[in-house]
Amino acid sequence: MTADLTGTVEAEPLERLGFLLARHGAIAYARMEHAFKQCGLTPRQGATLVLLGESGHMSQKGMAEVLEVDPSILCGILNDLENTHLVERRRDPADRRRHIVALTDEGGRTLDKARDAITAVEKELFADFTPEELSTLRNLLVRVRTSQSDSVCT
Structure with a gap:
């Protein structure tokens, strides 16, 4: 690490925060x-x-x-989930124009498996962190300035 003209410590090029977030984010996403x-x-x-x-x-x-x-993206997601009997859509009795989406029993079982799989990934990724460090990391990441309109999110 070296200090820049303002006295701020600057990381080595590949240890800059943007690169670290990108690399770890890509790995976490893949897992x-x-x-x-x-x-x-x-x-x-x-x-x-x-x-x-x-x-x-x-x-x-x-x-x-x-x-x-x-909404058109969600419709495709729900079509796939409905075709595999994981969710069901019903008309809202109070407003027939509105669809209510609910998990089926099979969807609940699949969700339980998915939660277990996600927990296993998170335990592996964050094995070296204390609960306090995880809380701090979560709070800091929430504050990173990104938006849903960023091209990768759309």
Whole structure:
């Protein structure tokens, strides 16, 4: 490490924060993708099941907003999950224009497997961290300035 003109310590080129986040992010994503694949899911399908597991059921529109995906993308995800009997869509009795999405029993079992697989990946990735360090890392990452409109997120 070297100090720049302002006295700030500068990391070696490949140890700069952007490179470290990119490398570790790519590795973490690949491991999570593999974990979901072992459960027969894509990462987006897995995230959708996790959301439904937390909420019980949601409107399709509400899911698109929370997942921050275009409704047409979510429709494709839900079509695949519905075709494999992991979720079901029903008309909302109070508003027939609205679809309510819920986990099926099979979806709940698949979600349990996916959660176990994700937990295993996280335990491996963060084995050297204390609970306090993990909390600090989570709080710092939440503050990194990115947005859903960034090209990689759309």
